[in-house]
Amino acid sequence: MRGQREGHTDVVVVGSGPNGLAAAVTCARAGLGVTVLEAQPTAGGGARTLDLGLADGVVHDICSAVHPMAWASPFFRAFDLRARGVQLLTPEVSFAQPLPGGRAGIAYRDLARTVDGLGEDGPAWHALVGRRSEHWQDVVRVALGDKRSIPPGLLPRGLPAAAGFGLAVLEQGTRAWDARFRGDVAPALLTGVAAHAITPMPSLASAGTALLLASLAHAGAGWAVPRGGSRAITDALIADLEAHGGQVLTDHRVRSAADLPHAHAYLFDTTPRTLVAILGERLPARSRRALERFRYGDGAAKVDFVLSGPVPWAAPEVARAGTVHVGGTRAQMAEAESAVAAGRHAEHPMTLVSDPTVVDPSRAVGGLRPLWAYTHVPHGSDLDVTQAVTDQIERFAPGFRDVVVASRCVPAAHLAHHNENYVGGDISAGAATIAQMFARPTLRPDPYATGADGVYLCSASTPPGPGVHGLGGWFAAQRALRDVFGITQAPSLRP
Known part of the structure; x- marks a missing residue:
């Protein structure tokens, strides 16, 4: 039996940006128990809209505002x-x-x-x-x-x-x-x-x-431009996740592997270096060195x-x-x-x-x-x-x-x-060089695999790169479904 029960979950997603939520929705729709862990008090990563206190009732998009x-x-x-x-x-x-x-x-x-x-x-x-x-x-x-x-x-x-x-x-x-x-x-x-x-x-x-x-x-x-701001996109993703049994836990920072609940698969909507900082020696040495070489822009x-x-x-x-x-x-x-x-x-x-x-x-x-x-x-x-x-x-x-x-x-x-993936102000979560666009985040044939069983990267540091498109999460989730759970048919995303 799969799903959330007695504190257990099948899939843990670290980070609730559009890619992390896309991964979570995909896994939840496949019948798996999914928990999303977010360090910030609000979910959405680069697709959040907040009242900054600058004027009563006026809200601002924290990062992305326009969404082709x-x-x-x-x-x-x-x-x-x-x-x-x-x-x-x-x-x-x-x-x-x-x-x-x-x-x-x-x-x-x-x-x-x-x-x-x-x-x-x-x-x-x-x-x-x-x-x-x-x-x-x-x-x-x-x-x-x-x-x-x-x-x-x-x-x-x-x-x-x-x-x-x-x-x-x-x-x-x-x-x-x-x-x-x-x-x-x-x-x-x-x-x-x-x-x-x-x-x-x-x-x-x-x-x-x-x-x-x-x-x-x-x-x-x-x-x-989404009516009401970028949070409309985030809200739709979270609503679908929750409708299929998943959950988002905000104010839940993951600093090390000890902060992760037990699960069969982990998807990280983080930068490669954050992944290394969390999992450390649990990653194979060769993979860890390759991820540590990832360049910010x-x-x-x-x-x-x-x-x-x-x-x-x-x-x-x-x-x-x-x-x-x-x-x-x-x-x-x-x-x-x-x-x-x-x-x-x-x-x-x-x-x-x-x-x-x-x-x-x-x-x-x-x-x-x-x-x-x-x-x-x-x-x-x-x-x-x-x-x-x-x-x-x-x-x-x-x-x-x-x-x-x-x-x-x-x-x-x-x-x-405000968003830990924006290291040094790099809102692309990685330098936009031609080499790093095609070898993002490393030269591995599978750009979402990390070398550790059941652990995947799914952030803008993976292909296709930055933007509110959800594709890094979608692609990584389909690999996790296949490799970890034996689910070869991607679930429908239709409302």
């Missing part, structure tokens, strides 16, 4: 968030890129409108991004796979799209990245998306990020604002965007990211901004609204970046300071206090 992968991920497509009451709201403008002189690049949800607005570079955008969006499912199969096998359903029909995606990554990941563009708007628009990788540009890792996310901007629900520092009105962007169309990449031209963004990689704070740092009220009026309370922002900084920086972020937004939105009512900064060095 919440509808595109194969896990979430099977889980069907919409059927569970999660409203994924689609902004008219997926993302925008303010430029000097009151100009801006605008990525509308509508591809044709975007192409038209880019003028002479419109055809180049269509060829580079539009074609990917027309075959977004094949792009997702390639970009969000386990990086060790051919994704199911890709061959043979999806091979041309996969090849096209690979060639586009090679172009935008090298010094050839400007070859097809004539102006500065379209390349800046794409580079703002590439900056999500927090790595020097051009690079293959940043190009892959840019082409995946930009293609999703013109497909499906675009860059969706550069950092992000978060600033949460409360505003008395919309951001006064110099280019009015930017105000329709759910996400704004505030970095200027392609050259200016590349310079800023190079500075960070060299261990310096950029003079004009790459800053990402989201105003959820643009598409979700319920986020405004008493005339006040939240603004989500983070900027890129060297790993482990303890700098309060409130002034730097304010100055950067003010460059493209004169008068921004006048609408700021309150703010709070979490320096990169302190992000791990």
Whole structure:
């Protein structure tokens, strides 16, 4: 008999981020007893929404705020968030890129409108991004796979799209990245998306990020914003877990193996080094050494604002965007990211901004609204970046300071206090290098296996990497079901 009984559980998941909850849901739906252990007082990891006490009733997303992968991920497509009451709201403008002189690049949800607005570079955008969006499912199969096998359903029909995606990554990941563009708007628009990788540009890792996310901007629900905040996704996952007998225990820190209840399988939604710190000598020496070599990347520092009105962007169309990449031209963004990689704070740092009220009026309370922002900084920086972020937004939105009512900064060095996977401010839970994308977290043929029987990694430190997609947990859970419990058929995730 499987399940929770007399203090026993079949599966223990350490960490309640989207990957950990995806693993827990998958195992619970297979009829297993599942317990999720979370060190923080609230579950959700990078998908939490909390009242920070900055203004009565105004809540902020702690990390992720905008979710193109919440509808595109194969896990979430099977889980069907919409059927569970999660409203994924689609902004008219997926993302925008303010430029000097009151100009801006605008990525509308509508591809044709975007192409038209880019003028002479419109055809180049269509060829580079539009074609990917027309075959977004094949792009997702390639970009969000386990990086060790051919994704199911890709061959043979999806091979041309996969090849096209690979060639586009090679172009935008090298010094050839400007070859097809004539102006500065379209390349800046794409580079703002590439900056999500927090790595020097051009690079293959940043190009892959840019082409995946930009293609999703013109497909499906675009860059969706959940009504009420990211916690809507977490709440749906926990509700399903509990409906199938599982449980989440918050304020339950796991420091060593002694803190783990007995179970047949353990899935860690943690970084590799955290896993080593917990299990220590229980891991084979070779595996332990490989996991200890895992590299963290550069950092992000978060600033949460409360505003008395919309951001006064110099280019009015930017105000329709759910996400704004505030970095200027392609050259200016590349310079800023190079500075960070060299261990310096950029003079004009790459800053990402989201105003959820643009598409979700319920986020405004008493005339006040939240603004989500983070900027890129060297790993482990303890700098309060409130002034730097304010100055950067003010460059493209004169008068921004006048609408700021309150703010709070979490320096990169302190992000791990809110999510232990964000070591030194690395919100990607691992450096976004091309080597580490394909050998993430190690060179093992199974990236989720740890070398210890019944123990798996399932965090953003495993393929396919960062993002609220649940796939690391889904992939790892299916391996645990097969190897530990002899369950070869993945359970249905349908509501």
